[in-house]
Amino acid sequence: MSVGVGERVAAGGRSTVGGSSRRKRPASPWRVVIRVFLWAMALGWLVPLLLPLYASLRPYAETAAEGYFSLPKTLNFDYYVQAWQGGNLPRHFLNTLLVAVPAVVLTLFFASFVAFLISRRRLPGGRLLLILFTAGNLLPQQVVLTPLYLMYTKLPLPWWMSWPSELVYDSYWGIIAIHVAFQTGFCVFVLSNYMDTIPRELIEAATVDGAGVWRQYWRVVLPLVRPALGALGTLEFAWIYNDFLWAVVLMSTGDKLPVTSALNNLRSVYFTDYNLLAAGSILVALPTLIVFFVLQRQFVAGLTLGANKG
């Protein structure tokens, strides 16, 4: 067993009982069992992803005749082309961007400012605010769905903001607003915990130097929480991108749907062709997968950011 030097140091640093366990490790049959188990599990975990990937590259007639676990006669990207064009995916990807980008930016902006007030400026009633935001984020969406739906179908927007409905309903603004409202809660919670590590003296010094609240936030606090913002941004993008419910309920024009919700259309059009559906699903999952692989560190940091404090 060849453990790299760095890994060995890391192992000595935090693994169980220092020397004795390290000596024991190479021959231990127990470790072999664990390793085999982990390999089997990890591969098993990938099957539900690899299988659709494989199927999407083969004609449906072939898989239907030979089964999914057969060697390929034909491998091509035909289904991807078909899903891309037939499902009108470019349009839906654009819709997603129109919703997700403003929603993530606004969420992080508002949440970081609120967190700064609560955590570093000790705003009166800050604790209550924190509870209000955090608990709001945890409510199941369906609890607010009915009145929200009614409200959206009653509130007008000018035609240039919402066409053709001229309502908050069926507009990007409405979807962005509900995402911001929900996600701000989570981000305020995480960021206020994160900001607790910034020395308060730093802000007090800025105050003495005559900096107003805005300057303290923009110039002092924001640069210091950049890593947390990166992590949260990655995570929030994935969440908002993956949203299904809000768009399905609060929008009616099929052409305006974000891409995840638009997958529904792909199915109704090509009901029987599972390989095409697989290609469509993979195309839709691709951006989050890319973000995940490129920004893996940030993504994981985001997931655990709210969790490992204390």
Add this chain to the structure above:
Amino acid sequence: MTSTPTAPPVEAGRAADVPGRPARRRRRRIGRFSPRDIAVIGLLLGLPLLLDLALIWGPALASIGLSFTSWDGLGEIRPVGLDNYVNIVSNYPPFWPAVWHNLLWLAFLGLVATPFGLFLAVLLDREMRFTRFYQTAFYLPVVLSLAVVGFLAQLIFSRDYGAANALLGRADNPVDWLGDPSINLWSVLLLVGWRHVGYVMLLYLAGLKAVDPALKEAAAIDGANEPQTFFRVVFPTLRPVNVIVLVITVIEALRAFDIVYAINRGRNGLELLSVLVTDNIVGEASRIGYGSAIAVILLLISTGFIAVYLVQVFRREDEA
């Protein structure tokens, strides 16, 4: 820096409005906000707060109000007292199945998927080689939306050409994994668990990395074996993670919607409370009062868990 409690009160000498004031008064002054500050705060706190109140808390309260009415969204709003609740409990066929499915969901995630995630985290915390590969494989599903998982499910579990039947050699005598109402919930739970395990593993792994190794060494010196060390020494220090995992598990179980909606709109064995709410307001028969009452039931269940979570979080903060 000058206004920290430990710093000497030198700031009185600094150029400012009224020199010579007692240090304590001036320190309070620094904490206050100028008119411009108040404008900035009003805008940047006001907007998110307004959104939070108008789009979340307002509607949540309105749901409670509407649940006592029989409203179709158009006509008059007539109060009917507890009628909706009585009706739901006594003669709304999908209600009890939905409650039961939500409970099964909760039990499966809480008693099977979560412990399994913890188990994987413990193994990965010891295993050094290929750990990145294992971790990535396990939490990759977390990136996917449950709607996409719902679509992939059809490929795997479809009756005639699905991979599951092929794998089990049942192509001639196929099982209808998603269509058969006595089986489909379990097929779905398998996929939901697939995604949940990775998330839980990640949270516990982060928690385990933060455990002071000296604790484990001390336990080993005292003669504890590995299971003893884990259950008596390591696990108790994971308490904060446990609470978060518990809340995520409960919330996921109550929020569950996307995956069943993507598969068959939550019918035929896949009913869930969240689907019933959606059905009653967006379906052809718009029964607002009815849907709201189901939403309130959902709200009551989740509020309990949210309260436990907040108490835990804020108590921890007070101790810190």
